[in-house]
Amino acid sequence: MGVNYFTEEQVKELEKNPYVKKVSNKSITYAEEFKELYWIDYQNGIQPIEIFKKYGFDPNVLGAKRRNTFTERLKKQTQRVEGFKDTRKDNSGRPSTKELSLEEQIERLKHKNKVLQQENDFLKRVRFINRKQISKQSKNKQ
Numbered sequence: 001m002g003v004n005y006f007t008e009e010q011v012k013e014l015e016k017n018p019y020v021k022k023v024s025n026k027s028i029t030y031a032e033e034f035k036e037l038y039w040i041d042y043q044n045g046i047q048p049i050e051i052f053k054k055y056g057f058d059p060n061v062l063g064a065k066r067r068n069t070f071t072e073r074l075k076k077q078t079q080r081v082e083g084f085k086d087t088r089k090d091n092s093g094r095p096s097t098k099e100l101s102l103e104e105q106i107e108r109l110k111h112k113n114k115v116l117q118q119e120n121d122f123l124k125r126v127r128f129i130n131r132k133q134i135s136k137q138s139k140n141k142q
Helices: 008-016 032-043 048-054 064-077 102-141
Strands: 020-023 028-030
Touching: 008 020, 028 032, 032 048, 032 064, 048 064
Parallel strands: none
Antiparallel strands: 020 028
């Protein structure tokens, strides 16, 4: 069973919904306001399919798997400090060193140096063990 793609008509219809932040033929991003309203209704015992209908979504267009996944994802988001906030835009890779103070840059470099020293020590041990193995093998052949 593959991904439930949206048709162009469905995408246009979903874009009209004020609770949709972004939609493509493969995915939909809901507004934070909708997530909060959905969670309140869900906590009050309303079935997910009814909640989607209440806020102008066609449950058949979304599909059962997408609805269930959304509910499970919200359950996890309630446990986070950020709540329903979309954190993907904030986590776009390694933070720039330009934003770091001099002390923070020094700490980062010290940490990097320590990691590299540990890696170097590990590689030395591996080489030593390999040499030991080769030495044992050559003695056994004689």
